[in-house]
Amino acid sequence: MADSKPLSSLDGNPVTTEALLWDVFGIVVHEAIRKGTNASEKVCEWKEPEELKQLLDLELRSQGESQEQILERCRTVIRYSVKTCHPRFFNQLFSGLDPHSLAGRIITESLNTSQYTYEIAPVFVLMEEEVLKKLRALVGWSSGDGVFCPGGSISNMYAVNLARYQRYPDCKQRGLRALPPLALFTSKECHYSIKKGAAFLGLGTDSVRVVKADERGKMIPEDLERQISLAEAEGAVPFLVSATSGTTVLGAFDPLEAIADVCQRHGLWLHVDAAWGGSVLLSQTHRHLLDGIQRADSVAWNPHKLLTAGLQCSALLLQDTSNLLKRCHGSQASYLFQQDKFYDVALDTGDKVVQCGRRVDCLKLWLMWKAQGGQGLEQRVDRAFALARYLVEEIKKREGFELVMEPEFVNVCFWFVPPSLRGKQQSPDYSEKLAKVAPMLKERMVKAGSMMIGYQPHGALGNFFRMVVANPMLTQADIDFLLNELERLGQDL
Amino acid sequence: MADSKPLSSLDGNPVTTEALLWDVFGIVVHEAIRKGTNASEKVCEWKEPEELKQLLDLELRSQGESQEQILERCRTVIRYSVKTCHPRFFNQLFSGLDPHSLAGRIITESLNTSQYTYEIAPVFVLMEEEVLKKLRALVGWSSGDGVFCPGGSISNMYAVNLARYQRYPDCKQRGLRALPPLALFTSKECHYSIKKGAAFLGLGTDSVRVVKADERGKMIPEDLERQISLAEAEGAVPFLVSATSGTTVLGAFDPLEAIADVCQRHGLWLHVDAAWGGSVLLSQTHRHLLDGIQRADSVAWNPHKLLTAGLQCSALLLQDTSNLLKRCHGSQASYLFQQDKFYDVALDTGDKVVQCGRRVDCLKLWLMWKAQGGQGLEQRVDRAFALARYLVEEIKKREGFELVMEPEFVNVCFWFVPPSLRGKQQSPDYSEKLAKVAPMLKERMVKAGSMMIGYQPHGALGNFFRMVVANPMLTQADIDFLLNELERLGQDL
Numbered sequence: 001m002a003d004s005k006p007l008s009s010l011d012g013n014p015v016t017t018e019a020l021l022w023d024v025f026g027i028v029v030h031e032a033i034r035k036g037t038n039a040s041e042k043v044c045e046w047k048e049p050e051e052l053k054q055l056l057d058l059e060l061r062s063q064g065e066s067q068e069q070i071l072e073r074c075r076t077v078i079r080y081s082v083k084t085c086h087p088r089f090f091n092q093l094f095s096g097l098d099p100h101s102l103a104g105r106i107i108t109e110s111l112n113t114s115q116y117t118y119e120i121a122p123v124f125v126l127m128e129e130e131v132l133k134k135l136r137a138l139v140g141w142s143s144g145d146g147v148f149c150p151g152g153s154i155s156n157m158y159a160v161n162l163a164r165y166q167r168y169p170d171c172k173q174r175g176l177r178a179l180p181p182l183a184l185f186t187s188k189e190c191h192y193s194i195k196k197g198a199a200f201l202g203l204g205t206d207s208v209r210v211v212k213a214d215e216r217g218k219m220i221p222e223d224l225e226r227q228i229s230l231a232e233a234e235g236a237v238p239f240l241v242s243a244t245s246g247t248t249v250l251g252a253f254d255p256l257e258a259i260a261d262v263c264q265r266h267g268l269w270l271h272v273d274a275a276w277g278g279s280v281l282l283s284q285t286h287r288h289l290l291d292g293i294q295r296a297d298s299v300a301w302n303p304h305k306l307l308t309a310g311l312q313c314s315a316l317l318l319q320d321t322s323n324l325l326k327r328c329h330g331s332q333a334s335y336l337f338q339q340d341k342f343y344d345v346a347l348d349t350g351d352k353v354v355q356c357g358r359r360v361d362c363l364k365l366w367l368m369w370k371a372q373g374g375q376g377l378e379q380r381v382d383r384a385f386a387l388a389r390y391l392v393e394e395i396k397k398r399e400g401f402e403l404v405m406e407p408e409f410v411n412v413c414f415w416f417v418p419p420s421l422r423g424k425q426q427s428p429d430y431s432e433k434l435a436k437v438a439p440m441l442k443e444r445m446v447k448a449g450s451m452m453i454g455y456q457p458h459g460a461l462g463n464f465f466r467m468v469v470a471n472p473m474l475t476q477a478d479i480d481f482l483l484n485e486l487e488r489l490g491q492d493l
Numbered sequence: 494m495a496d497s498k499p500l501s502s503l504d505g506n507p508v509t510t511e512a513l514l515w516d517v518f519g520i521v522v523h524e525a526i527r528k529g530t531n532a533s534e535k536v537c538e539w540k541e542p543e544e545l546k547q548l549l550d551l552e553l554r555s556q557g558e559s560q561e562q563i564l565e566r567c568r569t570v571i572r573y574s575v576k577t578c579h580p581r582f583f584n585q586l587f588s589g590l591d592p593h594s595l596a597g598r599i600i601t602e603s604l605n606t607s608q609y610t611y612e613i614a615p616v617f618v619l620m621e622e623e624v625l626k627k628l629r630a631l632v633g634w635s636s637g638d639g640v641f642c643p644g645g646s647i648s649n650m651y652a653v654n655l656a657r658y659q660r661y662p663d664c665k666q667r668g669l670r671a672l673p674p675l676a677l678f679t680s681k682e683c684h685y686s687i688k689k690g691a692a693f694l695g696l697g698t699d700s701v702r703v704v705k706a707d708e709r710g711k712m713i714p715e716d717l718e719r720q721i722s723l724a725e726a727e728g729a730v731p732f733l734v735s736a737t738s739g740t741t742v743l744g745a746f747d748p749l750e751a752i753a754d755v756c757q758r759h760g761l762w763l764h765v766d767a768a769w770g771g772s773v774l775l776s777q778t779h780r781h782l783l784d785g786i787q788r789a790d791s792v793a794w795n796p797h798k799l800l801t802a803g804l805q806c807s808a809l810l811l812q813d814t815s816n817l818l819k820r821c822h823g824s825q826a827s828y829l830f831q832q833d834k835f836y837d838v839a840l841d842t843g844d845k846v847v848q849c850g851r852r853v854d855c856l857k858l859w860l861m862w863k864a865q866g867g868q869g870l871e872q873r874v875d876r877a878f879a880l881a882r883y884l885v886e887e888i889k890k891r892e893g894f895e896l897v898m899e900p901e902f903v904n905v906c907f908w909f910v911p912p913s914l915r916g917k918q919q920s921p922d923y924s925e926k927l928a929k930v931a932p933m934l935k936e937r938m939v940k941a942g943s944m945m946i947g948y949q950p951h952g953a954l955g956n957f958f959r960m961v962v963a964n965p966m967l968t969q970a971d972i973d974f975l976l977n978e979l980e981r982l983g984q985d986l
Contacts, residue, residue, distance in 0.1 A: 014530065017592045018522055024596040025518050029511055032603040037507065044615075049840060052615055058623035060859065064866035070593065073863060074600060077856065081604045082613045091613055094850075097605070099510045100563065103517040105602040107567060109595060110525040111574045112587070112803050119939070120575045120584055122537075122545055130551035150643035151848045161693055175697025176669040192826040193849055200654055200822075200847045202695020204668025249828050304850075310605050311852055329693075333685040335742050335949035335959070340929075342936035347542060354693050355644045356686055357587075357797075359804055363570065366553065370566060373557035436833075443835035446612070456828040466828070 020067060027074050036083035037097060037473065039481075042449030043089050044082040052080060087471060087478045088451035088485075093248070093276050096471030098308040100371040104364035105310050115148075115358040116336060116350025118343060125347055128362040134369075135301060136317050138281040140294030145325050146317040147352050148361040152275030153193035155300035155316040156242065158354075160184060160197055162298065162318070163240040163269035165328040172328065176202050183236035185227055187211045187219035187254060189247040191273055207236070216405060217252030219243060224262050240269040245290050246277020249458050249466055250404075251411030253277055256292030264295075272296040275314065277409060279306035282374060283381040289408065306384065306410070306470050307377060309365045325352040380472045384410045388469040391479045398483060400490075404461065410469040413458075416441065416486045418493035435462030437493060444489045451485055513560060520567050529576035530590060530966065532974075535942030536582050537575040545573060580964060580971045581944035581978075586741070586769050589964030591801040593864040597857035598803050608641075608851040609829060609843025611836060618840055621855040627862075628794060629810050631774040633787030638818050639810040640845050641854040645768030646686035648793035648809040649735065651847075653677060653690055655791065655811070656733040656762035658821040665821065669695050676724035679735040680704045680712035681952075682745055684766055687735050700729070709898060710745030712736060717755050733762040738783050739770020742951050742959055743897075744904030746770055749785030757788075765789040768807065770902060772799035775867060776874040782901065799877065799903070799963050800870060802858045818845040873965045877903045881962040884972045891976060893983075897954065903962040906951075909934065909979045911986030928955030930986060937982045944978055 035041045047055060056076060065073075083089060085097035118125045132146040149155040164171055168179050176182075182203060186194045188210050195205045209231055212223040228238050241263050243254040256272065263270040272293050278301030280286050281293070293299060297319055304313040318325065330351040337348050350358065369377065388410040395401040395414050400422060404413035418437055424430050438455035445451050455465045467482065528534045540548065549569060558566075576582060578590035611618045625639040642648040657664055661672050669675075675696060679687045681703050688698045702724055705716040721731050734756050736747040749765065756763040765786050771794030773779050774786070786792060790812055797806040811818065823844040830841050843851065862870065881903040888894040888907050893915060897906035911930055917923050931948035938944050948958050960975065 014527060017530075018527065020592050021522060021526070021596060021599075022518075024599065025515075028599055028603045029514060032600065033514070034507060034511065036603075037510075047615065049611065049615070049619060049837065053619055056616060056619065058620055058859070060623065060627045060862045060867065062867040064869050065863050070596075070860065070864050073860065074596065077600060077616055077860075078604065081616045082606060084604065084606050084613065092607065094605070094607075097603075099513050102602060102605075103514060103563075103567065106514075106517065106521055106599055107525065107570060109598040109602060109803065110521045110529075110590075111571065111577065112590070112595075113575055113577050114585065114587075114804055118542065120577065120945070122540065122542070123549060123570055123574045126542060126546055126549065127551055130553065134553045150647075150852070151850050153847060153849045154643075157693075157847070171695070171697065172692045173698050175674075175691075175700055176695040177672075177674055178697070179670075181668075181670055191849070192824045193847075196822065196824050196847050198668075199665045200650075201693065202664070202669040204664065204671070205666050207668055302850075310602065311607055311850055329689060331685045331689050334951070335947065338932070338949060338956075340932045340956070342932065342939075344542065354646060354650070354686075354689050356646045356684070357644050357795075357804055359643070366551070367563065367566065367570075369553045370558050371563050374553065374555040376557045439831070439833045439835065446835075452613070454828065456831060458827070463831075463833070 023071055024074055027071065027078065031075060031078040032083070033085070033097065036085045037087065039087045039478070043086045043452050044446060044449050045080055046447050046449060047080060055080065082452065087473055088481065089471070090467050090482065091452040091454045093305045093468055093470065094308070094311065095468070096308045096473055098368050098472070101308060101310045101364040101368040104367035108360045108363050113360060115360050116348065116356065118347035119341070121360065124360045124362060125349055127366050131362045131366050132315060132317065135315050139299055139317055141319050143321050144317060144319045145321065146315055147325060147349070149314045149316050150359070151312050152191070152273065152300050152302045152314050153196060155275070155314050156191070156193050156271070156273055157197035157201060158316050159242070159271040159298040159300065160201055160240060162324055162328050163271065166269065166324060167239050181236045182207055183209050183231035183238045184240040184242065185209045185211055185224055185238065186242040187213045187244065189213045189217045189250065189252055190242060190244050191248050191275065194242050213252070216408070217247050217250035219254040219259060221255060221258035221262055224259060228262070228266055238266060238268055240271060242271045242273055245272055245274035245293065246280070246409055248276065249411065249456060250413060251407055251409030253289040253408060256290060256295070260292050260295035269298070270296045271298045273300050275300050275302040276305055279303060279381055282378045284378065285382055286385055303365050306381060307365070308472060309368060313361045313365050329354050383472070384469045387474055387476070387479060388412050390476055391467060391469065394479065394483055400487065401483065404464050412467040412469065413464050414467070415464045416490055418490040420493060431462050437490065438463040438465055440493065441486060441489050445485065451482065453482065516564055517567055520564065520571065524568060524571040525576070526578070526590065529578045530580065532580045532971070536579045536945050537939060537942050538573055539940050539942060540573060548573065575945065580966055581974065582964070583960050583975065584945040584947045586798045586961055586963065587801070587804065588961070589801045589966055591861050591965070594801060594803045594857040594861040597860035601853045601856050606853060608853050609841065609849065611840035612834070614853065617853045617855060618842055620859050624855045624859050625808060625810065628808050632792055632810055634812055636814050637810060637812045638814065639808055640818060640842070642807045642809050643852070644805050645684070645766065645793050645795045645807050646689060648768070648807050649684070649686050649764070649766055650690035650694060651809050652735070652764040652791040652793065653694055653733060655817055655821050656764065659762065659817060660732050674729045675700055676702050676729035676731045677733040677735065678702045678704055678717055678720055678731065680706045680737065680747060682706045682710045682740040682743060683735060683737050684741050684768065706745070709901070710740050710743035712747040712752060714748060714751035714755055717752060721755070721759055731759060731761055733764060735764045735766055738765055738767035738786065739773070739902055741769065742904065742949060743906060744900055744902030746782040746901060749783060749788065753785050753788035762791070763789045764791045766793050768793050768795040769798055772796060772874055775871045777871065778875055779878055796858050799874065800858070801965060802861060806854050806858050822847050876965070877962045880967055880969070880972060881905050883969055884960060884962065887972065887976055893980065894976065897957050905960040905962065906957050907960070908957045909983055911983040913986060924955050930983065931956040931958055933986065934979060934982050938978065944975065946975065
């Protein structure tokens with residue numbers, strides 16, 4: 001019935017609403033943040049899936065629950081979740097907690113708006129523009145365009161879609177059947193989203209020509225030339241090269257200047273997937289790793305990784321000033337992008353994207369940047385490099401640890417060689433046995449809750465650990481812990 | 494330098510970190526939530542873009558700022574942002590504030606993890622599965638698959654990509670050039686994301702065949718048949734029909750049973766874009782509007798709209814049990830989806846999607862559902878229908894208001910006819926003059942900050958208001974206010 005009383009689980013009573021939120025926030029601060037960032041607490045409390053299902057009592061029922069029950073559920077959810085802010089969470093390319101970014105995220109959630117029109121997101125339309133401008137300036141562009149996307153994979157897809165539209169605007173209306181076969185180029189070390197994107201965009205994974213990388217994981221420009229000729233000889237039209245600044249596993253930076261030369265010679269769109277490595281642009285000391293990025297047509301950069309901005313904060317940056325984004329993606333929905341509004345409708349940026357509703361991803365980065373300053377963020381990047389260097393030197397000193405290669409970024413890849421395998425490199429089953437060590441240690445550390453670090457095979461190399469030094473709260477003590485803990489966990493192997 | 498001291502703007506001091514977060518949370522509760530939901534406060538404080546830029550001081554500088562400055566920035570951001578939780582915010586298909594959902598969002602942000610592996614998201618992998626199962630049960634399926642997407646537009650794209658992959662698995666590798674020309678069908682009242690998606694997926698907007706809708710906005714199944722024959726005669730291969738349950742402007746529900754019959758006859762994938770109307774499935778009284786939805790192959794449903802779950806919460810539901818999602822989108826990245834993990838790797842659901850990192854969108858809905866129960870959510874839906882009916886009856890009673898049509902959902906479309914135009918329907922410039930009224934009133938209400946409601950032209954109809962009754966806190970008094978305020982704002986026109 002429609003009557004005069006508002007309906008909500010709390011009867012719309014502002015006092016009980018606020019009381020609930022304060023209670024939940026207290027739980028968040030104590031259970032997720034204080035314990036989560038405390039090295040003496042567990043990174044995770046492992047449960048087998050079936051047991052965890054029981055503990056969580058996930059079923060959604062007809063009857064609602066009391067506030068006490070809801071608060072207990074909040075505690076349980078936090079308790080059994082992995083603490084990615086923990087100083088011993090090294091498992092992904094994101095980790096740690098920036099309080100200002102978290103503050104920005106809480107404000108974003110409370111305001112709950114969509115980024116599409118100035119009308120309902122005046123602050124965030126202007127803010128997104130300013131943040132993108134700053135990121136572009138770090139790339140080296142004084143003008144351009146851009147947008148925040150739901151993750152780097154989608155940023156990469158955007159780049160591919162924009163490149164094909166720029167060359168064949170007909171594609172938007174007539175589709176790929178109206179076009180010659182297209183070819184795009186990326187190295188074998190690229191992120192898997194390039195192939196996923198090619199499939200999604202209708203190009204097919206065959207359209208992705210894989211360029212060789214050198215032993216450090218960097219694209220070989222001469223092989224790029226070769227692949228372009230090969231594709232042309234097979235009747236395909238090359239249109240884009242996706243270079244990587246900071247590969248996922250090895251942390252390699254493709255040689256952008258040389259790749260840009262190739263792109264220039266062949267008239268190809270240069271996209272740089274700097275989702276991981278883009279934040280190095282903040283460091284005067286290390287930004288040379290991305291020399292040449294200013295020659296790109298598009299750049300994908302995820303501040304939610306090395307800058308700890310919180311999932312997700314993924315910028316797609318464009319050098320374009322011809323409104324390519326809007327021309328490529330726009331569809332002028334008349335219920336949202338009315339042309340007879342009382343303000344400048346160029347501020348309604350929603351038609352630049354393929355989403356309709358779009359989350360606000362700029363505030364968390366903006367607020368953190370205001371608090372830290374560019375200098376503070378630069379220090380973080382430099383410090384991550386320095387700690388990675390410390391780790392490398394420690395690995396070299398210790399028996400039982402072997403570097404996969406000298407890193408140039410903050411991914412440090414190494415094997416832990418357990419006592420029983422030391423000095424047995426020549427034995428025929430050494431590699432096979434070594435490859436089983438990392439999964440075994442991973443199981444042990446997760447079940448102990450002492451730390452989390454990722455491992456993977458790579459090409460011909462058997463499973464090795466990939467340490468990611470990203471959390472700005474890390475100290476040498478955490479690095480020492482990592483090595484000591486691996487020794488402890490693997491002493492009987 | 495890598496030394497033993499952690500680095501952060503707060504020197505990693507947990508006390509100052511927590512103090513900052515408590516301060517910010519206090520600002521959020523007072524400025525965004527308490528004032529935001531208070532009808533006597535403004536919905537928005539309008540500023541011209543240039544003035545707002547000055548007020549926000551958006552520039553990102555090298556130097557960081559003090560905590561006091563940061564807190565003041567939080568206040569400013571909230572002050573000039575639109576309060577979508579306000580009882581007079583009627584501008585979009587989302588509005589209002591559910592405290593439990595907000596609590597879930599704050600926990601999600603504090604845990605900051607990605608939905609891709611059980612390893613780092615054990616709670617949320619299991620929870621997403623359970624929430625999707627519940628939504629599927631409401632559709633009428635006892636099994637199936639699904640995933641949360643970053644918005645309904647991307648859910649719709651997924652459906653189209655899955656349908657073409659199911660029919661032509663070759664497409665993933667070889668692309669659209671290896672396929673015959675494809676055709677998909679949707680009504681002229683569909684959401685604009687269908688065409689955007691067709692362009693993005695490489696099909697081209699021409700592949701979207703527009704089916705006629707009746708005067709209430711519902712797809713005409715006989716015309717669908719006609720369009721299918723036409724496409725076939727032109728050499729295209731029909732593969733998908735996208736029906737809409739709850740169109741964006743008129744709130745119309747396509748006749749799903751009749752459309753499903755057509756799909757069955759022609760062997761076409763039936764997708765239902767129920768982004769807006771899906772939540773009606775919770776209501777025993779009104780769910781008949783979606784009769785036949787159980788015959789769909791895929792359904793897009795956004796609980797962030799009518800259920801107030803918070804942006805974004807967009808489920809794509811599938812009847813498929815053959816692992817189509819993973820086969821279509823998977824790429825087996827070896828650094829993330831290792832096959833030698835110590836737990837069942839089927840729990841690593843990240844390879845179902847085209848994203849890599851993916852936000853956790855299930856907790857907010859799950860926690861709200863636990864608190865409200867299915868019954869509480871059902872009451873909300875029923876209440877929205879009842880209040881929409883109240884509005885319709887009021888419009889009929891009042892001079893100067895004219896319904897565009899009898900609504901079947903909670904979109905109530907109407908014209909406000911100002912005093913100078915009343916009784917002038919026959920005058921040749923009546924329509925032209927009436928079309929100018931809504932933009933003018935919109936400007937006045939935004940500048941006054943008294944309320945926000947959307948308007949648009951539609952087909953041959955000039956600008957009219959689209960009232961959306963979605964906020965569960967609305968009462969008859971808010972509806973009365975809407976009408977009175979339009980009268981007040983337009984009395985001199």
